Amino acid sequence: MSDETAIISYASWLRGVQAAIAECYSRQLMRCPVHLSIGQELLWASIKQYCSYEFKVFSSHRGHLPYLTLDGNLRAYVAELHLHEDGASCGNLGSMHLKSPNTGHISSVPIVGSSIPLAVGAAYAAKHLSESWISVAHFGDGACEEGILHESLNLAAVKKLPILFLCENNRYSCTTSLAARQPSSRMTRFADAATVKSKLASTSNLTDLHSSVGDALSYISSSQSPFFLEVDCYRLIEHCGPSLDKGMGDRTFEEYTNALASDLLSHSLNINSYERGFSECEHLINIYTDINLSRRALGFL
Ligand SMILES: Cc1ncc(C[n+]2csc(CCOP(=O)(O)OP(=O)(O)O)c2C)c(N)n1
Numbered sequence: 001m002s003d004e005t006a007i008i009s010y011a012s013w014l015r016g017v018q019a020a021i022a023e024c025y026s027r028q029l030m031r032c033p034v035h036l037s038i039g040q041e042l043l044w045a046s047i048k049q050y051c052s053y054e055f056k057v058f059s060s061h062r063g064h065l066p067y068l069t070l071d072g073n074l075r076a077y078v079a080e081l082h083l084h085e086d087g088a089s090c091g092n093l094g095s096m097h098l099k100s101p102n103t104g105h106i107s108s109v110p111i112v113g114s115s116i117p118l119a120v121g122a123a124y125a126a127k128h129l130s131e132s133w134i135s136v137a138h139f140g141d142g143a144c145e146e147g148i149l150h151e152s153l154n155l156a157a158v159k160k161l162p163i164l165f166l167c168e169n170n171r172y173s174c175t176t177s178l179a180a181r182q183p184s185s186r187m188t189r190f191a192d193a194a195t196v197k198s199k200l201a202s203t204s205n206l207t208d209l210h211s212s213v214g215d216a217l218s219y220i221s222s223s224q225s226p227f228f229l230e231v232d233c234y235r236l237i238e239h240c241g242p243s244l245d246k247g248m249g250d251r252t253f254e255e256y257t258n259a260l261a262s263d264l265l266s267h268s269l270n271i272n273s274y275e276r277g278f279s280e281c282e283h284l285i286n287i288y289t290d291i292n293l294s295r296r297a298l299g300f301l
Helices: 003-027 041-048 064-070 074-081 115-129 141-145 147-159 188-193 206-223 253-261 264-268 271-297
Strands: 055-059 105-108 134-140 163-169 197-202 227-232
Touching: 003 041, 003 064, 003 206, 003 264, 003 271, 041 064, 041 206, 041 264, 055 064, 055 115, 064 074, 064 105, 074 271, 105 115, 115 134, 115 147, 115 163, 134 141, 134 206, 141 163, 147 163, 147 188, 163 206, 188 197, 188 227, 197 206, 206 227
Parallel strands: 055 105, 055 134, 134 163, 163 227, 197 227
Antiparallel strands: none
């Protein structure tokens, strides 16, 4: 199987999983808000192809795909969303704090921007301890408006730290468009200001996206220096929750419809993988729905 076929297949599975979460969320038995990444799957499916690297990933609140990519235990994922003790963190943390430290997803951090200094610390530790892991700071375009990004880029450049600044630019912070928040749509300009090497890629060009991820990782590993990868993408579902947000906030119906029409994964979807992801996830949701319904009936929820 070629890399691109494997990426499409895994991205389709990820979309199926998320579609099942979105469809079943209205039962109100997942006991925490969910930030899905429907529309953004190709990046993490590409990263999965590079899992021979050792990663220490600190993700944002949008941490479902990092968790699934690095850990992949679907039962522990679904159980965590239902705050059940079978969950990845024994049901204590829920959606916004998904993590799997043993497989390299060290934490999801819902305070916007806070994944970044933690990843800098892990990169500093790699250098100090002569370890070979690559630290990954995962964040959105909204986090670029936090001062901590700029302090972190500066420190990573000065100390030559092995860190990937991974910015998913989905053009929105909640319902506020990038145009209403920043004078430029390019986040790489912040890396340039700190002399950190950078690249812009997009989920609409899979070949370039995949080679950009590979080039970034190989650069960090060989030079032991930071790299900033901005990935232009589009979230096809609301900021938090299962619904579409066409026509909400700054997002117009027309913009949403155009984005859906040009979504690469929709066009190249591997239907078998999508359906497998959906049914595997739905099966598990049904199990934890029943458990939580029983617990509610007994007065425990
Ligand atoms: C410091 C801080 N300010 C505000 C919020 C509320 N908030 C949660 S998610 C979010 C949007 C973040 O947008 P972005 O960083 O682009 O990530 P995305 O949700 O698009 O993945 C905001 C403002 C927060 N959690 N933390």
